[in-house]
Amino acid sequence: MKRKREGFGLLEIVALAVVTLTTMVLCVCVGSVSLPLGQTVRILWNALWGLPIVDGASAAILLTVRLPRVLCVALSGAALSVSGAAMQGLLRNPLADGSTLGVSSGASLGAVIAIAFGVTFPGLPFAGTMLMAISFGFLSLMVILSLAYKLDGSLSTNTIILVGVIWSMFISSIISLIVTFRSDKVRSITFWNMGSLQGSDYANALTLLGALLVFGTVIGCLSRELNAFAIGEENARAVGVNVRRVKLLLLVCVSALVGVCVSIGGSIGFVGLVTPHMVRLLVGPNHKKLLLASLFGGAIFLMLADLVARVLLNPVELPIGVVTSLIGAVAFILIFYRSRKGDAHA
Amino acid sequence: MNLRKNFLVLVAFTLLAILPTGCGLAEGSGVTVTDMMGRTVTLDAPATRVVALTAADCEILYAIGAGNTLVGRGEYCDYPASVLDVPAVQSGSETNLEQIIALQPQLVLMDTMAQSESQVNQLEASGIRVAVSEGTDIEGVYTTITTIGTLTGKNAEAAVLVESMQKSFADLAQNAQGGGKSVYFEVSPLQYGLWTAGKGTFMDEIAAMLGLTNCFADVDGWAQISEEQVLSRNPDYIVTISMYSGEGLTPVDEILTRKGWQDVTAVKNAAILDAPNYELVRPGPRLVDGAKMLNDLITNGR
Numbered sequence: 034m035k036r037k038r039e040g041f042g043l044l045e046i047v048a049l050a051v052v053t054l055t056t057m058v059l060c061v062c063v064g065s066v067s068l069p070l071g072q073t074v075r076i077l078w079n080a081l082w083g084l085p086i087v088d089g090a091s092a093a094i095l096l097t098v099r100l101p102r103v104l105c106v107a108l109s110g111a112a113l114s115v116s117g118a119a120m121q122g123l124l125r126n127p128l129a130d131g132s133t134l135g136v137s138s139g140a141s142l143g144a145v146i147a148i149a150f151g152v153t154f155p156g157l158p159f160a161g162t163m164l165m166a167i168s169f170g171f172l173s174l175m176v177i178l179s180l181a182y183k184l185d186g187s188l189s190t191n192t193i194i195l196v197g198v199i200w201s202m203f204i205s206s207i208i209s210l211i212v213t214f215r216s217d218k219v220r221s222i223t224f225w226n227m228g229s230l231q232g233s234d235y236a237n238a239l240t241l242l243g244a245l246l247v248f249g250t251v252i253g254c255l256s257r258e259l260n261a262f263a264i265g266e267e268n269a270r271a272v273g274v275n276v277r278r279v280k281l282l283l284l285v286c287v288s289a290l291v292g293v294c295v296s297i298g299g300s301i302g303f304v305g306l307v308t309p310h311m312v313r314l315l316v317g318p319n320h321k322k323l324l325l326a327s328l329f330g331g332a333i334f335l336m337l338a339d340l341v342a343r344v345l346l347n348p349v350e351l352p353i354g355v356v357t358s359l360i361g362a363v364a365f366i367l368i369f370y371r372s373r374k375g376d377a378h379a
Numbered sequence: 380m381n382l383r384k385n386f387l388v389l390v391a392f393t394l395l396a397i398l399p400t401g402c403g404l405a406e407g408s409g410v411t412v413t414d415m416m417g418r419t420v421t422l423d424a425p426a427t428r429v430v431a432l433t434a435a436d437c438e439i440l441y442a443i444g445a446g447n448t449l450v451g452r453g454e455y456c457d458y459p460a461s462v463l464d465v466p467a468v469q470s471g472s473e474t475n476l477e478q479i480i481a482l483q484p485q486l487v488l489m490d491t492m493a494q495s496e497s498q499v500n501q502l503e504a505s506g507i508r509v510a511v512s513e514g515t516d517i518e519g520v521y522t523t524i525t526t527i528g529t530l531t532g533k534n535a536e537a538a539v540l541v542e543s544m545q546k547s548f549a550d551l552a553q554n555a556q557g558g559g560k561s562v563y564f565e566v567s568p569l570q571y572g573l574w575t576a577g578k579g580t581f582m583d584e585i586a587a588m589l590g591l592t593n594c595f596a597d598v599d600g601w602a603q604i605s606e607e608q609v610l611s612r613n614p615d616y617i618v619t620i621s622m623y624s625g626e627g628l629t630p631v632d633e634i635l636t637r638k639g640w641q642d643v644t645a646v647k648n649a650a651i652l653d654a655p656n657y658e659l660v661r662p663g664p665r666l667v668d669g670a671k672m673l674n675d676l677i678t679n680g681r
Contacts, residue, residue, distance in 0.1 A: 064605075064607055065605035065607040065608050065611075066605075066607040066608060066610070066611040089642050090610055090611060090613060090642055090643075093610050093639035093640070093641075093642055094607045094610050094611060094639070096639070097638045097639025098606045098607050098610065098639055099607060231569060231572040231573060231603075231606055232569035232570050232572075232606070234638060343605060347605065347608075348595065348597065348598060348604050348605050348608040349598055349602045349603065349604055349605075350572070350573075350603045350604055350605045351603075352572070352603070
């Protein structure tokens, strides 16, 4: 039996972390404004040890603009990718992801409502948007899944995609409706809806890190159950998985991760869909490996996409969603094509 | 340019020649203009019932004393305050032809953005004349004013307005204090991604007039730009056109307290201007106000 080791060994984890850190260093060193490598290292070194920094504008660019943004991008990518991997495993559906399942659009609706009607919590100006995004993301997921269950008990790809698309259209029409009624806030909503990781700060990064630590760990602890689900819900029940509880827990975690990401960076499509597939090709379908590899893979993918967005048309900046969707749409079609071909053979 | 002036003189002469003799004859008081899409627009008489979809055209109508001809306005028209008493119709991509036709205008003023040719054709088919304006530079604004003046029988008033704008801008340009210093125009705040106004915008044109250089003159039109670039280009002045939402920091205070921006010259000197009422954006007579506000910033420091 190869029960000996299902997850990664220490060496493999170190290797993943090194690749991720290398990407991060690359993304911090390269940017819209080119800073000499020596200066970059000096600023980072001095900042790390609390030494005085004399580089003025360069330090500001590096420490208050670039570094927090790269951190937020890496953490968002990791969170979205883990959520995607978990949903794909849970629903046994290769096209499941925050954006196809309408979680992102639901979260967007929550955030738009928070902006339009001024839902805030005293002392925590950003928490209103975030909590609304999380709860609407969760509600969307529940609505879509129960609708899909009603239509087709096996939760087949086609049903879920169909319901997800219709739900997303429904949500976007509601968003348009709110925008029409609250035209005074319209500018803020439109700009927000486009999503931007510009202006990310360390507080955002810390929030993302916290969410990832809590909900990512929960998802990680459920990798055995996810493996059981991957074979089938009946099988999961047979090997003693509390199907209802695990499912609910996973849905809550996914909604929370996607909700936090959406409220910080707007909705970024395709990361959660595509990276788990790329990663699966490399490490196989076992969730004990897949989840961790998706975490690092998502961070790397989104950091590189953001790098392209930042420097390709310098000084103009592309919305990150354009880059991820361009790559993602092509990958999406390939996956869909392959899975349909697989169906035909089966 | 000469061609148009000659043409207007010709129109004026024709009117002068016909009016005294042909009193009472409808076709005698007809007006013809070429709109900014090159279409010929002919009215039997200066329009007395006008629907204007863009805020700029509304402002022009009021500025030349033709505000009373307005029977409908686009929903985003907000200046002067009295325009709000005029019935609103949907505009832009939501333009609703039925609403417009129901107001029975003789003339509809539209801009090229988000208006389709089929909409123009449908309105024309229901007997309503359409004039399309497109103000992309100050010269274009003068053309629009002159055209609207002709269409509403306010030629003299339009000429006076254009002349006064020309004089104001000439005065500002003559006493330009910019000295080649740099200005960064902020269209949207950091939270939503920084957008700026580059080459080919009114902001860029007015900056050049005042002797300033636009930090992002290498960018075309409005574009989302990198925050790093703003810090690195270190502008001497910042102009934001963000509207104050009424809660939290004002747009100027928000820029002053941005992390990492404390060493930017404009932030250090608090040389930041908020122009939230479209003074620097809308292709209308208030561009003069916007230019004066910017001039005040560079001459008085604030």
